[in-house]
Amino acid sequence: MRRYLTALLLASTVTLLGLGHRPAPRVTPSPTPVPTATPTPAPVLPTAIIYPFSVSGDTDKTAGAKLAALFAQEIHQSGGVILEPLPIKPIGRADYLNNAIKTGADYYISGYITPLGDEVSLVEQLVSTSSGAIIWANTTQVLTYGDAISQADSLRSAILAHAGRVEAQYKQQQAAPTPPPGPANGTQTSIGQLLGLLHRKTPTAKASIAANLKPAAPVLVPQVADESVATASLARSLDRAYNVTRSAVATSNPAADAHTICGALTSSSIAAGSARSAQHGFPRTITYTFSLRVYRCDGTMFFTHSSKGGTLDEAVDAAVDAFMSAHPKNV
Known part of the structure; x- marks a missing residue:
């Protein structure tokens, strides 16, 4: 019996030693994911x-x-x-x-x-x-x-x-970094730009008439040669009090092309004008003059007025204000 217990104790000891020296399981590393290219967004078609x-x-x-x-x-x-x-x-x-x-x-x-x-x-x-x-x-x-x-x-x-x-212009504007302030940038500013900044006035908002109160007869604003900036300003200013339609007709003589500009809108009026600027004084300032001319669809001019301002928009607004006062119903 003693021999049996001794053998049993020896077998248990060997078993425990075997368990104590069992090698740790091998850990298999996860594969590194392969980077995929970012898909190129589809272009926005015009x-x-x-x-x-x-x-x-x-x-x-x-x-x-x-x-x-x-x-x-x-x-x-x-x-x-x-x-x-x-x-x-x-x-x-x-x-x-x-x-x-x-x-x-x-x-x-x-x-x-x-x-x-x-x-x-x-x-x-x-x-x-x-x-x-x-x-x-x-x-x-x-x-x-x-x-x-x-x-x-x-x-x-x-x-x-x-x-x-x-x-391309939009992307360039979005990507262009904001230049840091300091004399380094100041040296790149032209005298003309500097004077423009010094004398620039803060624009004041102009009152507008509600759409349902504007006269029914529209004001047509054609494309006048060499006056694209003034034409855009004129359309914005007239829109304060009238129903404005930008005509695609390009003309250097609105009176002669009145029938083409009006088309079927024979009760409309045609607004056009010309702008010029003059520099004077020191520090140099700029004065803008805008001459507004308004025609009927038969080519007759029934209103004209010239106004001045420190900016083109000011000159245009002043001329349009005069037309609004004289012809609030566009007739």
């Missing part, structure tokens, strides 16, 4: 709407709509530009800009077709809805629709070029 071209003379009156449809088909097939549908109910040229803005289009295309012997003169205009300005225009003579279709590629290229510049 959008445009193509209106029927205005037809004059003996040319087939449906030619304008046919040409617009052909342009749309060609640009769609080439890609890069999203085309918005035309309104179900036909609209006049004076409403092109407002309609394009409502549809969300970045640009709109319109133009004119005029007989010229055996050929026709084709005028194409590309308008940016963000500014209401014609950013590209072209005039050419064509004989067939096939000749005209080639112009679609030029319009598409103009849209993509302008959209690319706008996007």
Whole structure:
């Protein structure tokens, strides 16, 4: 019995020693995840709407709509530009800009077709809805629709070029670091910029009339050659008291082009003007003069006024204030 207990004790000791020296389990490391490239966001494509071209003379009156449809088909097939549908109910040229803005289009295309012997003169205009300005225009003579279709590629290229510049400018503004204050930056400021900062006035908000109280007859503001800045300021100022429509018609003589500018809106008025500036005194100051001219749709001018101001907007507002006082109902 004693031998049996001794053997049992020895076996237990060996077992415990074996357990005490069992090697620790091997830990398998987790595989390192392979980095994946960040997907490149899809580019935001510019959008445009193509209106029927205005037809004059003996040319087939449906030619304008046919040409617009052909342009749309060609640009769609080439890609890069999203085309918005035309309104179900036909609209006049004076409403092109407002309609394009409502549809969300970045640009709109319109133009004119005029007989010229055996050929026709084709005028194409590309308008940016963000500014209401014609950013590209072209005039050419064509004989067939096939000749005209080639112009679609030029319009598409103009849209993509302008959209690319706008996007690049935005990205540059977002990425540009704010320059630290100090004399290092001051040395880069021109004297003209410095004087402008010293004499700049804080603009005061102008009171506006509620939309439902504005006169029904709209004021049309055409694109006047070499007056794009003044035209934009004029449209903003008139909008305080009137229903303003930016016309896509480019003109250097609103009186002569009054019928084209008004179109079907014969009860409208046409507002245009010109601006000039003069420097005087020391420290040098700048005085702006704006001459406002308002026409009826038959081309007769029924109001004119010139005003001065320390800024272009001040001069424009003063001239518009005079028109508001004399013709509050736009008649």
